[in-house]
Amino acid sequence: MTAAHSTDAAKQRPRTWPAILLIVLAALAVFAVIWRVDTVPRTDDAYAYADTIGVSPEVSGKIVTLAVRDNQAVKQGDLLFEIDPRPYQFALERAQASLAQLDAQIPLTQRTVNAQGFSSDAARSAVVRAQAAAKQAGDTLARMEPLIAKGYISADELERARTAQRSALAELAAAQAQAREAQAAVSSVAALVAQRAVLQAEIATARLNLEYATVRAPFDGSVVELRTSVGQFVSAQKPVFTLIDTRHWYVVANFRENELGNIRPGTHATVYLMSNTRLRFSGSVDSIGFGVEPQDGGGTANGLPNIQRSINWVHVAQRFPVKIRVDHPDPQLFRIGTSAVAVLQPGRRDNSARRARSDGAPS
Template sequence: MTAAQSTDAGKQRPRTWPAILLIVLAVIAIIAVIWRVDTVPRTDDAYAYADTIGVSPEVSGKIVTLAVRNNQAVKQGDLLFEIDPRPYQFALQRAQAALAQLDAQIPLTQRTVNAQVFSADAARSAVVRAQTSAKQTGDTLARMEPLIGKGYISADDLDRARTAYRAAQAELAAAQAQARQAEAGVSSVAALVAQRAVLTAEISTAQLNLEYASVRAPFDGRVVELRTSVGQFVSAQKPVFTLIDTRHWYVIANLRENELGNIRPGTRATVYLMSNTRIRFSGSVDSIGFGVDPQDGSGTANGLPSIQRSINWVHVAQRFPVKILVDHPDPEMFRIGTSAVAVLQPERRDNRDNRATANGAPS
């Protein structure tokens, strides 16, 4: 080897170190990324969310007062809108008048019933008297019939005894018929009392419907999707607009399935909204989704969330929604659907096991 060749080899050998250094740095970077993803899952596939209800009246009618406007914030108990109360006021007055009339009728009917009961008692007493008279005349006839053959009584006396017996039997039959008629005529106020209970229930229903004519906010919220005005006829159980429940705000973070191992309800998280990335909000995991649309062409259960995979021709980890409850949300910043970023701080399983052992719980 000549001196020139040695010099060239010495110049080429150091050039391999930059490449080796780059490879080592890349490996370290990959390891750091994997460790970071495993210990502090982070995703920008997230959005703000709050529960909503469709505000529906309990009764039908025409809107006479609309106390809110679209996107307005309301407090619990605030008047939202009022339905024409006059039909329900009239129904209440009618039921109250019917109850007053019935209350006046019940004492009169009770007096009539008392008279009917007295007549029935008198008729039963008349039956007893007729039975006694019939028995007495029967006994007299039985004593007289053996005496006619011995000449102790005349035929006329026997005929009069038989006539008296037949008359007593007829009087008994008439008294019994009159007693049955009197007992059948005895009425009762029980039906009127039952009718009173029905009217009382109708009054309660009318009062409730009159109360329902004024629709109030069930909780603190914000009115959205308001597309009506005064004069619109609304139907019961049909939503008029949507009310966002602003008492609780959430961030729905779609995390890869291989990032869920150490995440539990209560796991702390930090979130921020893309509308203002400078402000951070703390929160905790409320729940973790247990079902998504697999998107493989097979049938799915109704209502499962559909989360698009980013690369369809490569098998990638499925994402599941993690619901994060924000501790102190800014009501002016949070809007449903606002893009967000979520960073979770899951507790490692070995740390949980160590703490559980220290507390005396089984590991």
């Protein structure tokens, strides 16, 4: 009876080792997850990104040639569209004609200037002659005046000498006036030469505007948001469509702030797109965001922190964008805004990052 009772008690005693084993395994799993999160950060809050520009003409006019269509891939230097070049061609021809006319006018004006210079020289020579005549008349009068008292000359002869002197002085004054007038009449071609420089600048501007009438792709890319056609009037500095720079593709991944400690520019990354999860692409961290807009009352007003009065018991970690450059993107898969997944390996660094550190660049 006692043996049977002990056997039943043994059967009813619960076995504790499976529960202990389960707890140990769960703890190991939690530790492994935490270790992997700390050592291999991963996020699916990511998207594909590429730089874009708004293709804007430098001049205004009607589109006469539209060489691309929406979502078309283009190469650097390919024709995108052409604005009616006739107004700018006419402006160039008009400036060139004005320059030719001025070039023909400058020699004629120079000959006139030379003639004016010769007249001025002749007037100065006349002044010299008049000065010599006036001096001679004055000397003659000075010699004759003492002789009148001695009776060597008559009063009539002395008066004629005085008249000759006054006449010589009058001719000298007239010659000096003519010399000043001739000198004032001498012009210059300096103003025409300066005008020529202005016309040359206008010609250069007209040539540049004519060149701007043809818009070409500044880099390899894809045309998007094309909503116009031939005949549309476009204005300078206003985008006609958007061009995606497909030379470089990135994945912008938003990581929690407590995962940024070991992430540096150059950190190796593996990314894949949700449009095709079978393909993996390698890359490296290009940069890490240094600021985001606070969503929990951390904004500033008049330079002072604006702290909300409510307190959340559960604090959600802020996320910061990490820009990852993809090494060899598939041009058929990568599109701006495509959902992506990014996995970082902080222990691995790209060769480019190692070279940057060896050159003294900050990591």
